[in-house]
Amino acid sequence: MSTLRAAAAPLALVAGLVGIWEAACRALHVPAFLLPPPSAVAVALVENAGPLAMSAWRTLAMALEALVAASLFASALALAVSMSRTLDRAVRPLAVALQVTPVVAIAPLFVIWAGVDHPGRAIVALAAIVAFFPIFSGATRGLAAADPDLERLFDLYGATRTQRLLRLRLPSAVPFLVEGHKVAAGLAIIGAVVAEFVAGSGGAQGLAWRILEAGNRLQTAKMFAAILALALMAAGLHFVFQSLERRALVWWRGR
Amino acid sequence: MRSPAPDPVASLAAVEVDYPGRGRALGPFSFSLAAGEIVALVGPSGCGKSTALRLLAGLENPTRGTVGRAAVRGAIAVVFQAPTLAPWLSARANVALPLDLAGVARREGRARADVALARVGLGEAAGARPAQLSGGIAMRASLARALVTHPQVLLLDEPFAALDEITRRALADDVLAIWLEEKPAIVFVTHNVEEAVYMAGRVVVMTPGPGRVAGETRVAASWPRPAGFRTSARFREAVEEVSATLARSMAERA
Numbered sequence: 001m002s003t004l005r006a007a008a009a010p011l012a013l014v015a016g017l018v019g020i021w022e023a024a025c026r027a028l029h030v031p032a033f034l035l036p037p038p039s040a041v042a043v044a045l046v047e048n049a050g051p052l053a054m055s056a057w058r059t060l061a062m063a064l065e066a067l068v069a070a071s072l073f074a075s076a077l078a079l080a081v082s083m084s085r086t087l088d089r090a091v092r093p094l095a096v097a098l099q100v101t102p103v104v105a106i107a108p109l110f111v112i113w114a115g116v117d118h119p120g121r122a123i124v125a126l127a128a129i130v131a132f133f134p135i136f137s138g139a140t141r142g143l144a145a146a147d148p149d150l151e152r153l154f155d156l157y158g159a160t161r162t163q164r165l166l167r168l169r170l171p172s173a174v175p176f177l178v179e180g181h182k183v184a185a186g187l188a189i190i191g192a193v194v195a196e197f198v199a200g201s202g203g204a205q206g207l208a209w210r211i212l213e214a215g216n217r218l219q220t221a222k223m224f225a226a227i228l229a230l231a232l233m234a235a236g237l238h239f240v241f242q243s244l245e246r247r248a249l250v251w252w253r254g255r
Numbered sequence: 256m257r258s259p260a261p262d263p264v265a266s267l268a269a270v271e272v273d274y275p276g277r278g279r280a281l282g283p284f285s286f287s288l289a290a291g292e293i294v295a296l297v298g299p300s301g302c303g304k305s306t307a308l309r310l311l312a313g314l315e316n317p318t319r320g321t322v323g324r325a326a327v328r329g330a331i332a333v334v335f336q337a338p339t340l341a342p343w344l345s346a347r348a349n350v351a352l353p354l355d356l357a358g359v360a361r362r363e364g365r366a367r368a369d370v371a372l373a374r375v376g377l378g379e380a381a382g383a384r385p386a387q388l389s390g391g392i393a394m395r396a397s398l399a400r401a402l403v404t405h406p407q408v409l410l411l412d413e414p415f416a417a418l419d420e421i422t423r424r425a426l427a428d429d430v431l432a433i434w435l436e437e438k439p440a441i442v443f444v445t446h447n448v449e450e451a452v453y454m455a456g457r458v459v460v461m462t463p464g465p466g467r468v469a470g471e472t473r474v475a476a477s478w479p480r481p482a483g484f485r486t487s488a489r490f491r492e493a494v495e496e497v498s499a500t501l502a503r504s505m506a507e508r509a
Contacts, residue, residue: 156314254384255384
């Protein structure tokens with residue numbers, strides 16, 4: 001009941017805006033290639049449901065693949081960095097440089113490297129680069145976030161390095177890791193879409209490609225349909241990761 | 256000359272601790288702890304009480320001077336100012352942690368943890384997570400963790416500071432009851448003079464930082480403390496003596 005009421009307000013707002021949009025398009029005779037009415041977008045969405053779902057899945061799959069790669073690499077590197085201060089000093093500036101460089105700027109390079117026949121590889125690599133930093137930064141912060149008095153307790157009882165890592169540092173890092181993965185999941189989608197745009201038409205056939213294709217043909221309603229599919233997919237992923245985060249934290253702290 | 260203990264379980268001989276950039280934090284400070292005695296370290300904030308405790312625990316090394324410890328690892332336990340429990344572990348697993356780290360089998364560790372928890376009146380809460388415990392209960396769990404190895408030396412770093420008056424008095428009585436049963440040597444740091452006199456047989460007063468020994472007061476009363484001890488003349492006298500020593504050392508500093 002309360003969730004219903006909570007959902008009512010945003011739904012009403014969306015319905016109102018869509019209604020105004022539809023009415024305005026009809027009343028002002030806006031050309032459909034400029035701004036199609038929502039009804040036309042809905043029709044395009046239904047007519048292209050199959051291809052759009054396929055494309056959404058491609059983009060999502062590439063983003064998730066990138067997330068897994070980023071997670072493995074970022075966590076492993078964070079672990080290594082947490083054990084060596086020299087390595088930390090060496091790696092950090094590079095990681096930051098990679099993070100502040102816009103993905104659009106390096107995308108063409110990756111497209112060349114991956115080759116025209118494998119745009120998917122470039123897209124996954126670029127999305128992974130974008131997803132890398134939040135996980136790396138969360139993991140390094142988390143691995144250093146153990147309560148100093150708990151660290152002293154481990155000193156007192158003569159804990160080995162392995163015990164300290166497995167029983168103190170890794171568990172202490174869990175909330176930071178979870179948060180990092182949630183942020184990274186959102187960024188991976190953005191990275192994948194941006195990379196797809198740069199890769200242009202071609203074998204990847206994700207949602208960005210559908211947007212480009214429809215745009216080139218001035219099929220604006222189809223463009224809107226693809227954007228809507230992208231938004232829905234990204235929102236869905238966000239909610240999934242948010243609920244995973246909540247569950248993980250409940251498990252971690254017991255409530 | 257106050258009689259030095261025959262065979263100290265831990266001692267600090269003219270120790271000094273300098274922190275780079277912050278200067279001297281402690282000393283020269285000498286202190287000796289006899290087996291089974293209960294000593295309070297009292298002093299103003301920043302006098303190096305906690306540093307002295309960490310030296311005794313072997314968690315820190317002095318810049319100069321020597322630290323003597325008869326007790327082996329695991330025979331020294333520390334209770335920190337905060338409960339310092341791992342949030343991802345149950346109370347039982349937290350209490351069993353020192354045993355786990357020592358390689359005691361998991362089942363035996365948990366069983367001994369349950370005994371320690373029951374001893375501080377937390378038998379029921381063994382499965383709860385720290386986030387589900389109140390401050391006083393969490394502090395008890397922390398105490399149980401310190402007791403689980405049956406330490407020879409128990410070091411308490413202002414363990415009651417964050418608790419309300421009723422809870423801290425109850426906990427002080429619990430610590431005394433455990434001490435009477437097992438007789439670990441206890442050093443506890445506090446800035447509460449009445450608490451120091453209530454619990455300790457010997458109150459060592461420290462000067463403002465870098466802390467030295469400003470004086471020592473022996474409390475001539477037996478344990479368990481007799482009824483009405485807190486209002487007795489003996490108690491008041493000891494409190495006044497400690498307070499006077501504190502005030503004198505602060506005035507000398509100023």
